[in-house]
Amino acid sequence: MKYVINAVRILFLALFIFLVMTGRVRMWLIIFAASLAAALFSGRIYCGYVCPMNTLMIPTEWISKKLKLQKTVTPKWLSSGWLAWLALGASIAGMMFAKRALHRDVPVLLIWLAASVIITLRYRPAVFHNLICPFGVLQKIFGKNPVYSMRVQEQGCIGCRMCEKVCPSDAVAVRSEDRKAEINPALCLQCSNCSQVCPKNTIHYLGGKK
Numbered sequence: 001m002k003y004v005i006n007a008v009r010i011l012f013l014a015l016f017i018f019l020v021m022t023g024r025v026r027m028w029l030i031i032f033a034a035s036l037a038a039a040l041f042s043g044r045i046y047c048g049y050v051c052p053m054n055t056l057m058i059p060t061e062w063i064s065k066k067l068k069l070q071k072t073v074t075p076k077w078l079s080s081g082w083l084a085w086l087a088l089g090a091s092i093a094g095m096m097f098a099k100r101a102l103h104r105d106v107p108v109l110l111i112w113l114a115a116s117v118i119i120t121l122r123y124r125p126a127v128f129h130n131l132i133c134p135f136g137v138l139q140k141i142f143g144k145n146p147v148y149s150m151r152v153q154e155q156g157c158i159g160c161r162m163c164e165k166v167c168p169s170d171a172v173a174v175r176s177e178d179r180k181a182e183i184n185p186a187l188c189l190q191c192s193n194c195s196q197v198c199p200k201n202t203i204h205y206l207g208g209k210k
Helices: 002-021 025-042 045-050 052-066 082-102 108-122 125-131 136-142 162-166 193-197
Strands: 148-152 172-174 181-183 203-207
Touching: 002 025, 002 045, 002 052, 002 108, 025 045, 025 136, 025 148, 045 136, 052 108, 052 125, 082 108, 082 125, 082 136, 108 125, 125 136, 148 181, 162 172, 162 193, 193 203
Parallel strands: none
Antiparallel strands: 148 203, 172 181
8 A cells, every 4th residue: 555655646746747847837736726625525635645745755754864854843933833824825926926027937836845845854744734835724724624534443542652653744643531543634644654554453544523
């Protein structure tokens, strides 16, 4: 399963590079817009499988840990999440201004691609996913209560926290009162990392509340 997921990510990354090189970036924006509608039904699958930023952030995090560059503490000034909204507004305003005043397109997607890699060299992926990414903030809204999502079947959960450790977006938390894992669908990238490491096979992509 892991190799299939990685193959899908690489294919979408290749598609992104192709569209950029051929000057068809608007096609990618159409894909993103379609993913927002899909998120209502299937959660943030764009973030987990399609987004080129996430695909590059995965090896970047590995390199960062190997070089001991990554900080585990999230800057307090980022915790409110306002920067993601500011980034979204600035991105839209920048594209509109450049198109109308300068008659050219600003490579916003490439700028954020570079930013995601640079930020992940220093901070955990969850910092960019949850607090900075202008595309993620929209995915978070549309994927807040999807029909299908990664869910924990609590009767089998032993509270080992292995799912917490592998989640790139801090979407999984083990409740202190009953030591049962719970997944926040608004943050979940649907990447299945948690399902792959669960020793009791209690995490699955399901419909409904559980």
